[in-house]
Amino acid sequence: QQQVKQSPQSLIVQKGGISIINCAYENTAFDYFPWYQQFPGKGPALLIAIRPDVSEKKEGRFTISFNKSAKQFSLHIMDSQPGDSATYFCAAHSGNTPLVFGKGTRLSVIA
Amino acid sequence: DARVTQTPRHKVTEMGQEVTMRCQPILGHNTVFWYRQTMMQGLELLAYFRNRAPLDDSGMPKDRFSAEMPDATLATLKIQPSEPRDSAVYFCASGLVSYGYTFGSGTRLTVV
Numbered sequence: 240q241q242q243v244k245q246s247p248q249s250l251i252v253q254k255g256g257i258s259i260i261n262c263a264y265e266n267t268a269f270d271y272f273p274w275y276q277q278f279p280g281k282g283p284a285l286l287i288a289i290r291p292d293v294s295e296k297k298e299g300r301f302t303i304s305f306n307k308s309a310k311q312f313s314l315h316i317m318d319s320q321p322g323d324s325a326t327y328f329c330a331a332h333s334g335n336t337p338l339v340f341g342k343g344t345r346l347s348v349i350a
Numbered sequence: 351d352a353r354v355t356q357t358p359r360h361k362v363t364e365m366g367q368e369v370t371m372r373c374q375p376i377l378g379h380n381t382v383f384w385y386r387q388t389m390m391q392g393l394e395l396l397a398y399f400r401n402r403a404p405l406d407d408s409g410m411p412k413d414r415f416s417a418e419m420p421d422a423t424l425a426t427l428k429i430q431p432s433e434p435r436d437s438a439v440y441f442c443a444s445g446l447v448s449y450g451y452t453f454g455s456g457t458r459l460t461v462v
Contacts, residue, residue, distance in 0.1 A: 271449070273450060273451075275453075281455065281456075282354075282441050282443075282453035282454055282455050282456050283393070283441070283443075283453045284453065285450040285451065285452070288450060328392075328393065334447045337383060337395050337398040337405070337406050338383060338395070338443070338451055339395070340385075340392060340393040341392075342392045343392055343393075
């Protein structure tokens with residue numbers, strides 16, 4: 240119930256391409272779905288988040304797509320850049336549950 | 351920018367010693383998490399506080415770990431006695447319920 244399953248574990252994308260990372264959850268009580276970006280030696284940093292009342296949220300090159308019926312959400316990075324190379328974590332949370340993280344996806348954007 | 355401050359940034363200690371990690375949450379945040387990050391396990395929740403009260407510490411080995419919030423400006427995580435398998439990066443995060451949580455820079459613990 241508390242798990243968030245994230246895929247793929249690692250991803251290599253050409254510069255300018257689209258990076259897609261997927262997550263699935265079980266607990267329908269979750270009401271907040273953030274994505275975090277982590278660079279080596281740093282703490283995770285909030286990138287973008289969505290609530291289940293909308294199906295998509297876009298901030299710059301980053302878009303979250305949310306499918307409530309399938310209990311899935313995904314991060315799309317458009318026009319991927321080498322500076323986007325990092326580890327990305329999806330997470331889920333509600334007022335009564337802790338912030339639960341996926342296992343992470345290591346993204347490498349190559350020129 | 352408001353930030354979560356963790357001290358120390360690095361700690362090397364001998365097996366059996368007590369380790370105390372400290373976290374200063376962002377002023378006004380009512381929720382504090384402690385996570386441990388390793389390559390194998392990813393981000394594991396250790397403890398979770400709301401308004402300084404512990405809500406969930408089921409992920410924490412109770413025989414050696416303890417977490418407290420003596421006041422709203424300080425959260426502590428103690429390990430006594432420490433073991434080599436405790437070597438990891440420990441993160442504190444603070445925020446408001448169901449809003450963005452801000453992570454500190456972490457404490458990298460090495461137990462030899």
